[in-house]
Amino acid sequence: MTIVQLEYAVAVDTYRSFVLAAEKCFVTQPTLSMQIQKLEEHLGVKLFDRSRQPVVPTEIGIEVIEQARKLLNESYKIKEIIDERKGEIVGELKIGVIPTVAPYLLPRVIGGFMEKYPKVTLTISEFTTENIIQQLKIGLLDCGILATPLDENTLFERPVFYENFVSYVSKTSPLFKKKALTTNDLDIDELWLLNEGHCMRNQVLSICKHKKSNGHQLNYNTGSIETLIKMVDLNNGITILPELSLQDFSVKQMDKVRYFKSPEPSREISIVTNKNFIKKRIIDALETEILNSVPKRMKSKKKKEVLDI
Amino acid sequence: MTIVQLEYAVAVDTYRSFVLAAEKCFVTQPTLSMQIQKLEEHLGVKLFDRSRQPVVPTEIGIEVIEQARKLLNESYKIKEIIDERKGEIVGELKIGVIPTVAPYLLPRVIGGFMEKYPKVTLTISEFTTENIIQQLKIGLLDCGILATPLDENTLFERPVFYENFVSYVSKTSPLFKKKALTTNDLDIDELWLLNEGHCMRNQVLSICKHKKSNGHQLNYNTGSIETLIKMVDLNNGITILPELSLQDFSVKQMDKVRYFKSPEPSREISIVTNKNFIKKRIIDALETEILNSVPKRMKSKKKKEVLDI
DNA sequence: CAAGCTTATAGAATATATCTATATTAGAGC
DNA sequence: GCTCTAATATAGATATATTCTATAAGCTTG
Known part of the structure; x- marks a missing residue:
């Protein structure tokens, strides 16, 4: 069992297609297929049901892949430890924002952010709350900026303003x-x-x-x-x-x-991440930038009465 | 970065010797050395200071290895998911017991346990509390049976009797x-x-x-x-x-x-494990066996006044 | 049942991990 | 400070794994 094999399995789960997963992993489809087969052989269980179209993970595949995501998260954290030691804020941050926040907040934030952290690539997309939640869970987004509370126990909310x-x-x-x-x-x-x-x-x-x-x-x-x-x-x-x-x-x-x-x-606007969450330093930096571009009065962290979403 | 490389690095940290670590990993010393070098190269940092004897991890090495242990734990959990699905209780369980508990408890436990779970290999050693804590932290033991509370925040205590x-x-x-x-x-x-x-x-x-x-x-x-x-x-x-x-x-x-x-x-006798702990099912089984071999009256789970250790 | 997907298999090329043998380096003892 | 010993690093050979291209086999869907 290798980290790469687990990445492939997670990709197949995410994209529900060997071809697409292979593309996203920058390998050919046979390579990915072989590695998934080896992983399945090693574990002694079938992870995916290929007789359905699109492919779906088997019952046990769901469990294994969930655990694999945790393992991969721990592996990203190793890279983060290194980056942090080097004092650098680097990498890519994929942000999902709801459309009623995006146009009034982000234009004020991204300029300063990109200037301060030139080695960070920001990828920002507008999605509905439901979509952002989905993508946070499977790791297609690193964080979301949306109205909370969400009551999603695999996600972690940091109220910002x-x-x-x-x-x-x-x-x-x-x-x-x-x-x-x-x-x-x-x-x-x-x-x-x-x-x-x-x-x-x-x-x-x-x-x-x-x-x-x-x-x-x-x-x-x-x-x-x-x-x-x-x-x-x-x-x-x-x-x-x-x-x-x-x-x-x-x-x-x-x-x-x-x-x-x-x-x-x-309404309460929070940065939301997966619970076993990574890119802590970049997201900390983002939070700081958001707070800088919002009137002081709105930052009040005392629990206000906020509307449910 | 591969799981194997991380295992090697963790082994070097555990045994503070490339030679011994290689032996425990069932590879030759040059193999292990090369893989550690590749890992260091990949991460761009030195993990060990070989100019000291015995080798010690560098400052960042300590952090990386700590994180690597978490990753490896997640990888063991994948195997556990598989074993659990197969309905089997298999594997090895390394138990550390304090000498004032061992002779009166274990002889009554191991017979029934080994009969019920023939595929589990038990390795039991008597150590002092201090020693058990140390070995739990670095994963040389899977669980300890000792008097609690310990007040060790990386360990997890389950009071048994x-x-x-x-x-x-x-x-x-x-x-x-x-x-x-x-x-x-x-x-x-x-x-x-x-x-x-x-x-x-x-x-x-x-x-x-x-x-x-x-x-x-x-x-x-x-x-x-x-x-x-x-x-x-x-x-x-x-x-x-x-x-x-x-x-x-x-x-x-x-x-x-x-x-x-x-x-x-x-005194309170607990099964103690590492916090991100593995082998849950085997340890659950062990707890059940212990409870079966101890007079009912002692199982009382209500928090008694117990002596500090 | 054929067209157009998707996934699996085969064989070759490449990359990687491991081994044995040996060199280098560090620490201990005199 | 110099040898001896033990530890780690390097080199080259071999075995193993990964990946690729090309192609076959399996599902869907009209």
């Missing part, structure tokens, strides 16, 4: 005249919402969970907060925005922002 | 007339003790810690409880025995046993 929600109200809305709102003021039928799948949609709905709908005239669900803003600007109604999205607002736009009275609804 | 201490009193001692004793009755100058290094010696001394010595006429420190018994039988005085040592006593000997009034002084 707390972001309030605000409402964005068109001039034609009755709420425009109010200075500060309570969640009771919201009219669910006036509200522009994000698509299903965005955790922020659920949070916004839970803000208004006590309100009943009288039926919408128009159901427009969009994938981007920028669209929500434009809908209010051009088509009346209101929407709920995360605080960070206000950063580049014009004076005209700020006019339409209405804050909630305390307790303001808010 | 609680053993009272009794006194064994010669007919000429004034205590012989008493039916039950309190720890206050003990005369430290009459007491036969075990050698330094036996944890039970410390426990016995702590039973009498409030008593002052007037100076002994004879200081005879022995390594075995059997000797303590014979000293009382043939040379007067008293001694303290663990409860299990009474099991094969003659009627004549039982005459000399005096129990302590409640709360009886007692």
Whole structure:
């Protein structure tokens, strides 16, 4: 049994294909097949059921591969020990970010980060919470930046900051005249919402969970907060925005922002990793950069009341 | 970097010798040397300082080897998953036992154990507590059977049973007339003790810690409880025995046993393993066998007041 | 049942691990 | 400080493993 064989087995599990796994491991498919066979022979059990398409791990294969992932993690940690000793922050960091955080946070973070740590390659992708969780579990992502708590016991959450929600109200809305709102003021039928799948949609709905709908005239669900803003600007109604999205607002736009009275609804944004997690130093560095690019007030680490996701 | 290379590095750390490590790994010394060199080259750091005799790991070598031990543990766990699936309890179990437990417990355990699990090879050695702790940490032992708590945070203790201490009193001692004793009755100058290094010696001394010595006429420190018994039988005085040592006593000997009034002084006997521990199923089986060969009353898992070791 | 995948097998080329023999180096004893 | 001894390193040969290319065999799916 070799580390390489375990890497191959894990790759087949991850990609559910010998051909694709071989490609990702930079070897030919027969090489990978042979090594998996040798591993299976060594262990005395079949790890994959090739008669299904796509290949699936056998019952015991699932257990062995889970354990193999732990072993490989320990092996990456050896490399980290070396890098750390050399005082270098190097490597690749694959980050998954939810779309309601990404555009307002990352552009402010990556510049400083890449300047400070030129030897780190960042790979950033926007995914839904569900997708990020999946990919963290199988190691396709090193960390996620998303709203928590997730209640996933194989993942580890480090809360980084707390972001309030605000409402964005068109001039034609009755709420425009109010200075500060309570969640009771919201009219669910006036509200522009994000698509299903965005955790922020659920949070916004839970803000208004006590309100009943009288039926919408128009159901427009969009994938981007920028669209929500434009809908209010051009088509009346209101929407709920995360605080960070206000950063580049014009004076005209700020006019339409209405804050909630305390307790303001808010979300907890965390860096989430696999529990036996690696790349600690790079991720520490990322956390520091995020904290530097976020208003001080949001860093408050005391457990606020946050909305479930 | 291969698993084999890491095994070699760990072996060199364990045995502090390339020659001996090679022998234990069943390869020649040049083979092992070459592989260690390749590993060092791959990692870009020297793991061992060969200019010292015996060889010592470098500062970073210590860290890398510690991590390598974790990786190897994960690799043993893969084998365990396979064995477990096959429903077999197989392998080797290296047990370290303290001398004040070994002769009264193990003979009753090993018979049944070996019959039930014929594919397990048991290797049992008597060592002091200190020695067992050391060997558990570097993996030379799989588990220890000793008095706890140890307060060692890299080790894991599973309390198995609680053993009272009794006194064994010669007919000429004034205590012989008493039916039950309190720890206050003990005369430290009459007491036969075990050698330094036996944890039970410390426990016995702590039973009498409030008593002052007037100076002994004879200081005879022995390594075995059997000797303590014979000293009382043939040379007067008293001694303290663990409860299990009474099991094969003659009627004549039982005459000399005096129990302590409640709360009886007692010790906690645990199976101790490394924290990232392996061979779970074999050790579970061992625990079951031990519990089967010990009087029910001693199994009480409620936290008794036990003596420090 | 054939087309288009995916995985397995065979044989050659390459790389790696191991061995034996021997050189070098470090430490112990005089 | 110099020898002797024990330990580690190096060299070259051999056996073993890994990988590749080419091709066969097995599943899916229309």
